[in-house]
Amino acid sequence: MKKLATYYVFSSANTPLLKVDKPIPELNEGEILVSIRYTTLCGSDLHTYCGLRSEPCPTILGHEIVGVVEEISSSHSGLDMQGNPLRIGDIVTWTIFSSDPNTDVYQSEIPQKNDKLYKYGHRQITEQDNLHGGLATHIILRPHTGIRTLPKEIPLAVAATINCAVATSAGALRLADTVAGKNIHIAGIGLLGLVSIAMCKESGANNIIASDINSDRLAMAKSFGATHTVHLGELKDSTLLQDIAVDRFIDMSGSPDAMETGIETLALHGHAVLVGAVFNQRKTGIDAEKVIRKMLTIKGLHNYNYTDFSTAVDFIIENWQKYPFESLIEHEFPLEEVNTAIAYAISQKPIRAGLSIHTSNEKF
Numbered sequence: 001m002k003k004l005a006t007y008y009v010f011s012s013a014n015t016p017l018l019k020v021d022k023p024i025p026e027l028n029e030g031e032i033l034v035s036i037r038y039t040t041l042c043g044s045d046l047h048t049y050c051g052l053r054s055e056p057c058p059t060i061l062g063h064e065i066v067g068v069v070e071e072i073s074s075s076h077s078g079l080d081m082q083g084n085p086l087r088i089g090d091i092v093t094w095t096i097f098s099s100d101p102n103t104d105v106y107q108s109e110i111p112q113k114n115d116k117l118y119k120y121g122h123r124q125i126t127e128q129d130n131l132h133g134g135l136a137t138h139i140i141l142r143p144h145t146g147i148r149t150l151p152k153e154i155p156l157a158v159a160a161t162i163n164c165a166v167a168t169s170a171g172a173l174r175l176a177d178t179v180a181g182k183n184i185h186i187a188g189i190g191l192l193g194l195v196s197i198a199m200c201k202e203s204g205a206n207n208i209i210a211s212d213i214n215s216d217r218l219a220m221a222k223s224f225g226a227t228h229t230v231h232l233g234e235l236k237d238s239t240l241l242q243d244i245a246v247d248r249f250i251d252m253s254g255s256p257d258a259m260e261t262g263i264e265t266l267a268l269h270g271h272a273v274l275v276g277a278v279f280n281q282r283k284t285g286i287d288a289e290k291v292i293r294k295m296l297t298i299k300g301l302h303n304y305n306y307t308d309f310s311t312a313v314d315f316i317i318e319n320w321q322k323y324p325f326e327s328l329i330e331h332e333f334p335l336e337e338v339n340t341a342i343a344y345a346i347s348q349k350p351i352r353a354g355l356s357i358h359t360s361n362e363k364f
């Protein structure tokens with residue numbers, strides 16, 4: 001008899017997910033079957049659930065995932081993206097997407113923008129194409145997915161966050177250019193903001209200013225290495241941004257007010273990286289004359305590339321004990337309680353809620 005996978009189906013906004021059991025299909029060429037161990041609920045999962053963004057439905061939400069290799073198709077190279085052998089039982093993390101390099105539009109710096117993109121946690125379920133989201137017992141990794149093995153000591157809850165929040169933060173730092181010795185302002189202290197602060201700290205940043213509307217989040221920012229904090233509502237009139245010449249502004253908040261002030265207060269030759277504004281809102285105003293006279297650079301980042309993902313894996317391997325990453329997964333639920341977990345995440349707004357996942361046919 002074929003082994004079953006369980007997944008939870010999202011069909012329409014604000015409607016509980018429905019449990020489905022299906023036989024696990026035979027692997028196609030180059031695929032890997034992973035038994036999921038842990039999934040964290042990302043902000044975009046919750047936005048989709050609440051109807052603030054739309055996905056092709058029905059779908060399996062969840063893309064911050066970590067799992068264990070259960071089966072490797074014979075045509076897979078059997079290697080991770082560093083060329084290390086993949087073995088059954090290895091704990092693995094992987095890029096949120098697989099991007100086919102054999103397309104006309106493929107650019108190696110932005111593989112996440114490709115006509116033939118396969119994005120986990122963002123696909124419609126069809127008869128031929130399922131097991132592609134994190135709210136499930138299993139997922140099938142498609143060819144061109146960047147895979148890395150992880151040391152077993154890293155807590156699964158922390159490992160799960162690598163392939164969205166941590167990798168996107170790595171991308172933001174890459175676009176921010178040199179961070180060492182610079183003064184940084186990071187607006188929006190969710191998981192991306194906290195990770196970015198820790199990454200700036202590890203990269204030798206000088207002052208790191210964190211801004212947010214929530215004072216608890218600002219206290220967390222300090223524990224991840226922020227040297228100064230300021231409430232977003234007071235940002236405009238704060239003397240802090242006059243006293244400290246900000247060289248790098250990274251926006252994770254998506255707030256037009258924060259982006260306007262952040263760019264406005266950049267020092268000569270400053271860089272702004274905009275990451276948070278992924279939902280519909282008013283336009284952000286920019287003083288073009290200031291951008292010109294101060295020779296500012298403004299960049300946008302959506303998701304991340306393969307290199308950013310690998311940087312994120314290395315960062316967590318190095319630093320998961322150095323900063324209180326584990327405390328950010330504020331509540332853990334078993335997969336069967338996924339609807340309770342979503343309700344909790346929406347009402348309590350933790351940095352992350354986690355789903356611990358064990359398959360019934362445990363082998364490891």
Ligand SMILES: [Zn+2]
Nearest residue numbers: 042043044164
């Ligand atoms: Zn995400």
